[in-house]
Amino acid sequence: MQECIAEEKATCYDVYYHNFQKNKKIIFKNFQMQWRRKFMNDINTYEDVPTNLKKIIDSLPFATLLYHTSKNDKFMNEAAKKITGGDSFYFENEEIKSFVNKVMTTQCPLHNKKINIQSKDFIFHFSSLNDEAEDFQGVLATIQPDVTVPEEYETYKDESIDLKALFDSSYDVLYVSDAKGNTLRVSSACTKIWGKNESELVGKNVNELEKEGIYKPSITRLVLEKGEKISAIQTTKNGRRLMVIGTPIKDENGNVIRVVNASRDITEISQLQAEIDEMKKLIHGYKHELMEFRKEKVEEWKLIFNSKVMEERLELAKLIAHVDSTVLILGESGVGKEVFANYIHNASLRKSKPYIKINCGAIPENLLESELFGYDSGAFTGAKKEGKMGLFELATEGTLFLDEIAEMPISLQVKLLRVIQEQEIRRIGGKKTINVNVRIIAATNRNLPEEIKQGRFREDLYYRLNVIPLKIPPLRERREDILPLIHHFIEQFNNKYDTNKTLSIDIIEGLQAYNWPGNVRELQNLVERLIVISDGRKINESFLPEGFMNQSLNRDKVQVLDILPLKECIELAERQLLKLAQSKFNSTVKIADVLEVNQSTISRKLKKINEGNFN
Numbered sequence: 344m345q346e347c348i349a350e351e352k353a354t355c356y357d358v359y360y361h362n363f364q365k366n367k368k369i370i371f372k373n374f375q376m377q378w379r380r381k382f383m384n385d386i387n388t389y390e391d392v393p394t395n396l397k398k399i400i401d402s403l404p405f406a407t408l409l410y411h412t413s414k415n416d417k418f419m420n421e422a423a424k425k426i427t428g429g430d431s432f433y434f435e436n437e438e439i440k441s442f443v444n445k446v447m448t449t450q451c452p453l454h455n456k457k458i459n460i461q462s463k464d465f466i467f468h469f470s471s472l473n474d475e476a477e478d479f480q481g482v483l484a485t486i487q488p489d490v491t492v493p494e495e496y497e498t499y500k501d502e503s504i505d506l507k508a509l510f511d512s513s514y515d516v517l518y519v520s521d522a523k524g525n526t527l528r529v530s531s532a533c534t535k536i537w538g539k540n541e542s543e544l545v546g547k548n549v550n551e552l553e554k555e556g557i558y559k560p561s562i563t564r565l566v567l568e569k570g571e572k573i574s575a576i577q578t579t580k581n582g583r584r585l586m587v588i589g590t591p592i593k594d595e596n597g598n599v600i601r602v603v604n605a606s607r608d609i610t611e612i613s614q615l616q617a618e619i620d621e622m623k624k625l626i627h628g629y630k631h632e633l634m635e636f637r638k639e640k641v642e643e644w645k646l647i648f649n650s651k652v653m654e655e656r657l658e659l660a661k662l663i664a665h666v667d668s669t670v671l672i673l674g675e676s677g678v679g680k681e682v683f684a685n686y687i688h689n690a691s692l693r694k695s696k697p698y699i700k701i702n703c704g705a706i707p708e709n710l711l712e713s714e715l716f717g718y719d720s721g722a723f724t725g726a727k728k729e730g731k732m733g734l735f736e737l738a739t740e741g742t743l744f745l746d747e748i749a750e751m752p753i754s755l756q757v758k759l760l761r762v763i764q765e766q767e768i769r770r771i772g773g774k775k776t777i778n779v780n781v782r783i784i785a786a787t788n789r790n791l792p793e794e795i796k797q798g799r800f801r802e803d804l805y806y807r808l809n810v811i812p813l814k815i816p817p818l819r820e821r822r823e824d825i826l827p828l829i830h831h832f833i834e835q836f837n838n839k840y841d842t843n844k845t846l847s848i849d850i851i852e853g854l855q856a857y858n859w860p861g862n863v864r865e866l867q868n869l870v871e872r873l874i875v876i877s878d879g880r881k882i883n884e885s886f887l888p889e890g891f892m893n894q895s896l897n898r899d900k901v902q903v904l905d906i907l908p909l910k911e912c913i914e915l916a917e918r919q920l921l922k923l924a925q926s927k928f929n930s931t932v933k934i935a936d937v938l939e940v941n942q943s944t945i946s947r948k949l950k951k952i953n954e955g956n957f958n
Contacts, residue, residue: 411480419434452470453469468484515607516536517604517606518533524563526549559579562604583610586609647831677861683813699738701743705747708755712754715733715755715759717735717771718770730770738779745786762779791809817862818866819860825859829846832867833846844874844879924937
């Protein structure tokens, strides 16, 4: 309230001071001209000029001194006596006398002469006094006190300047109205947000502006209706959105005399919020897709087995999934170490958190450190200006799978050991440590104790990783798993390539008999190849790699993969034997000779095999 009153006072003083400075010379000049004409008329009327002049000058409403030359007379009217106290010193002042003498000499008027008399400043105007015949009669001097601007006005003027600066420089747009809702003052930024300049708003009533649609709703109106502070969103005619806080200013009786609104343009903030909401929707969609993808991957990576040894490994994996202990998965290449790592993460309490995998042997040594630990700005040439988070930071609260851990350089093994021990990292080029909460699963196909002997792997890191070892046996040691794996991969690739193909009994038998040095990965790749390159629904052995069946059938003289009736086992062994002999010899005579039976027996059995009635 005080600010508003100060502002009004300052405005009044401004007008007064400006008008006074502009018009004071004209006012006194007009007075002088009018009264000089009156003097001339009256002088011609009276015989005793000095006496008549004194009467005339005494009737003047403004302070006047007369210096008459012919009578050597000096006279001060009543108005002058009020200012000077009737002191004759004003006639003796040397500075005044010099100006009077100058006018007497030149008969040219002198205006606005500031003279200090007895520590008081006065403004004098000197002009010549002539009779009707234009003969010089003397000098008239009008006096006015030096009008100094009151100190209070200067204070209000400074406050007004400050208020204007605040209005124009404030981040918020300020809007002041009176108790009737008439606009008194508004920031210069009003043009941008309301499309109206100050002159178009000042003096207008807020209800009128609201009806015009300049802004809606009128916060001033709401404040005046409720008599309390209001905060609301306001929309403008040019499509902007404002957050407006309206504050009532009250007098000592509690009556609202002013309303001050602070408006902040939140159009861009609203747009950003809309974009953020849209991004949230996209992220939610991506999360949903990611979860679906993970489900698909879980189906793809699910553990397929029929052997007792794999059942035992699965039970161990289930047990360790619910704790955060470090796991070291061991086994030959292709046995399914990654599948077990995936299973452990998806069965753990961290399954909804990040699961990040890295092959330590697939990334050059100079890049592996920055990938794992990240780097700060300017850490090395070519580094991103803003730095980069490492995989340990990205995987925090989740799981980090370090495949081929034996390929990690010794220099990085030291840093990895610290992470496992302290659960903290330091970026390349960084000065501060960063806490991480990551479960580590490592895997290797190497013999780590042998690597330690060779000096290629740290013994202390081995013991840190080998908290829970999980060894996956090769496929050749669990042949019971081959057939279910074959069926699984056939179904998987039929779905992938939209086919409906099957393998012949000969191929299945060959796949079961094969040694699989590449383990499950080799079996998966071979089944995919057969599904892709075959042109019929039934895939026969002609699509197998050259020599594959010979390798399969020659692996053992006789092989029994499962318990079955003796008669059926003998028939299967006989069938395999005859097919192998037929592939090597061109005549039944030669086959009979090699198998040490007569030729008619061979012909009969081969006929049954070819007709599919062999039993």
